[in-house]
Amino acid sequence: MAGLTLRNVTKSFGKVRVIKSVDLAIDDGDFVVFVGPSGCGKSTLLRVISGLEDLSGGEIRIGERLVNEVQAAKRGVAMVFQSYALYPHLTVEQNMGFGLKVRKIRPAEIKSRVAEAAATLKLDDYLGRYPRELSGGQRQRVAIGRAIVSAPEIFLFDEPLSNLDAELRVHMRAEIAALHQRLGNTMIYVTHDQIEAMTLADKIVVLRDGRIEQVGSPRELYARPNNAFVAQFIGSPKMNVADVAPMTEILRSSGCDLTGVASVGMRPEHLAVTAPREGTFTGMVALSEYTGAGSLLHVEVEQAGTFLVLQNGPESAETGKEIGLTIEPGNIHRFNAEGIRLD
Known part of the structure; x- marks a missing residue:
């Protein structure tokens, strides 16, 4: 060997x-x-x-x-x-x-x-x-x-x-x-x-x-x-990565340091579904894919684009329904303009 x-x-x-x-x-x-x-x-x-x-x-x-x-x-x-x-x-x-x-x-x-x-x-x-x-x-x-x-x-x-x-x-x-x-x-x-x-x-x-x-x-x-690149390649479903500009006020209010940040990443399994207007984000379910153990939601988030969200359990948010999404600040990945991780 x-x-x-x-x-x-x-x-x-x-x-x-x-x-x-x-x-x-x-x-x-x-x-x-x-x-x-x-x-x-x-x-x-x-x-x-x-x-x-x-x-x-x-x-x-x-x-x-x-x-x-x-x-x-x-x-x-x-x-x-x-x-x-x-x-x-x-x-x-x-x-x-x-x-x-x-x-x-x-x-x-x-x-x-x-x-x-x-x-x-x-x-x-x-x-x-x-x-x-x-x-x-x-x-x-x-x-x-x-x-x-x-x-x-x-x-x-x-x-x-x-x-x-x-x-x-x-x-x-x-x-x-x-x-x-x-x-x-x-x-x-x-x-x-x-x-x-x-x-x-x-x-x-x-x-x-x-x-x-x-x-x-x-x-x-x-x-x-x-x-x-690595953030989106490792993990299934892939990480959501979005431009930080439309979400700056929301993320700062939830305690996220955005110094030097150009984009943020959030894994689908770290986004939790809440009642509308009660989460960090609000969006509409564009598609709900039943996976057996849960559902993979495609959620159109106001001004930020479409996020993938893993919802565990038999219950699933219905297509066309408005929902809230919340995430812990520690689970938000921050990247600069070149896509490099910021600690």
């Missing part, structure tokens, strides 16, 4: 710089998730770490070893892709052991490693089956098993659950978390789904336009986002 260090890492395709001077330190045994919008460079960065893409500049170290010029197969990493990439004519056992066979590992050792990985992933009863005889979740477990048997220092996952249905994604997410607890290896996981990031990660790396916006634990990024 080993940690990972990136120093001033860049990657360009022709004249287009996709990864821009990335510095990152990942400790041995960490589960790190790269998140960001489509095109932010998270999968490209993962491929650069793996050696599947050449580095344009900077340094990559796995443990103390500089791996810039080391080919992918010798870096001590194993990658699990979005597509399962299983050989259809090989059994589960043969698929899991294929990489070891290519490396000319002794058959007895291959069999032992495959059996151990199969037990870990609960695939013992499927070793003789072919990929066509497996469910999507079982195929993905085979792909993960193929990575396990190679005994890597670092596991790399590139959106491994995006082809699965919602229920199976939740199940496989729990399996991957449990796998990390059992193995203890460093794992780096790419996803566009911030719920996956929040539930899996020890540390989240938020990327935008090839740069790191913030690195921290899920709790740190949720409670203290560095800027408005």
